[in-house]
Amino acid sequence: MTNYFANGNEVQLFEQAYTRKIPVMLTGPTGCGKTRFVEHMGSLLGRPVVTISCHDDLTSSDLVGRFMVTGGDVVWTDGPLTRAVKAGAICYLDEVVEARHDSLAILHSLTDHRRTLYLDRADEVITAPDEFMLVCSYNPAYRSSLKELKPSFRQRFATVAMRYLPPEREAQAIVAETGIDPACAQRLVRCAIAIRTAEEAFHFEPPSTRVLVTAAHFIAAGANEVEAAEACILAPLSTDGAISEGLREIAAAGLLAVDTL
Ligand SMILES: Nc1ncnc2c1ncn2[C@@H]1O[C@H](COP(=O)(O)OP(=O)(O)OP(=O)(O)O)[C@@H](O)[C@H]1O
Numbered sequence: 001m002t003n004y005f006a007n008g009n010e011v012q013l014f015e016q017a018y019t020r021k022i023p024v025m026l027t028g029p030t031g032c033g034k035t036r037f038v039e040h041m042g043s044l045l046g047r048p049v050v051t052i053s054c055h056d057d058l059t060s061s062d063l064v065g066r067f068m069v070t071g072g073d074v075v076w077t078d079g080p081l082t083r084a085v086k087a088g089a090i091c092y093l094d095e096v097v098e099a100r101h102d103s104l105a106i107l108h109s110l111t112d113h114r115r116t117l118y119l120d121r122a123d124e125v126i127t128a129p130d131e132f133m134l135v136c137s138y139n140p141a142y143r144s145s146l147k148e149l150k151p152s153f154r155q156r157f158a159t160v161a162m163r164y165l166p167p168e169r170e171a172q173a174i175v176a177e178t179g180i181d182p183a184c185a186q187r188l189v190r191c192a193i194a195i196r197t198a199e200e201a202f203h204f205e206p207p208s209t210r211v212l213v214t215a216a217h218f219i220a221a222g223a224n225e226v227e228a229a230e231a232c233i234l235a236p237l238s239t240d241g242a243i244s245e246g247l248r249e250i251a252a253a254g255l256l257a258v259d260t261l
């Protein structure tokens with residue numbers, strides 16, 4: 001079983017969506033646990049997870065499949081979406097806003113009452129088994145006006161807006177991931193919260209649970225906390241790694257504060 005710390009009612013909501021065959025949309029900042037949550041639900045529900053990372057060039061053929069020449073024969077080869085539908089898997093479309101609208105159109109019939117994939121080129125119609133579920137995710141912070149999901153797409157999904165865990169649980173997740181001392185995990189969380197709430201950090205995507213786990217791995221390997229925080233929490237905040245002294249001080253104060261979370 002994957003190690004996932006729930007942050008509210010998202011596990012029940014996902015189970016209810018699965019039971020009633022409703023697709024789920026996960027939103028939230030990077031490193032807040034979206035992928036981990038889907039993996040967790042896959043193992044909880046006993047379904048394989050097929051992940052597809054969406055990008056600009058993704059075509060509907062990349063999703064559903066295409067004819068390919070193998071040994072002189074032209075044969076239809078299922079794409080990952082078709083394979084996921086046939087297997088009754090949980091199909092996870094990561095960063096779905098990155099995909100073009102025409103590529104996503106193929107999903108419309110799959111995400112309403114029809115639950116059907118129309119493979120025009122293969123002259124095949126596949127109705128999804130009950131176990132099949134579609135899950136998409138995106139990070140609203142990356143959204144640009146050019147890349148908006150259409151309402152006709154968004155409204156097909158039940159949306160779970162994911163956030164960072166509350167401090168005590170975030171620290172527990174870090175301990176569970178890395179085995180570091182709980183007091184040290186709490187200091188890392190305090191450091192992250194200090195940055196997340198600092199005015200100086202308003203134009204940065206805040207440090208995520210992921211970077212705290214990474215810092216904790218360094219500490220578990222013998223790094224000192226300030227160095228681990230510099231390399232894993234502060235430097236990745238900006239593309240050139242240049243962080244204002246003010247922010248560095250705020251982070252250090254978070255690490256050094258003695259009060260509990
Ligand atoms: N709720 C949680 N329970 C346990 N671990 C978590 C949780 N949230 C985050 N983590 C830790 O943070 C790491 C990053 O989480 P994950 O990969 O799920 O983020 P994400 O939301 O999918 O990010 P991205 O948008 O960048 O893909 C995980 O590998 C795990 O170590």
Ligand SMILES: [Mg+2]
Pocket residue numbers: 034035036094
């Ligand atoms: Mg992810």
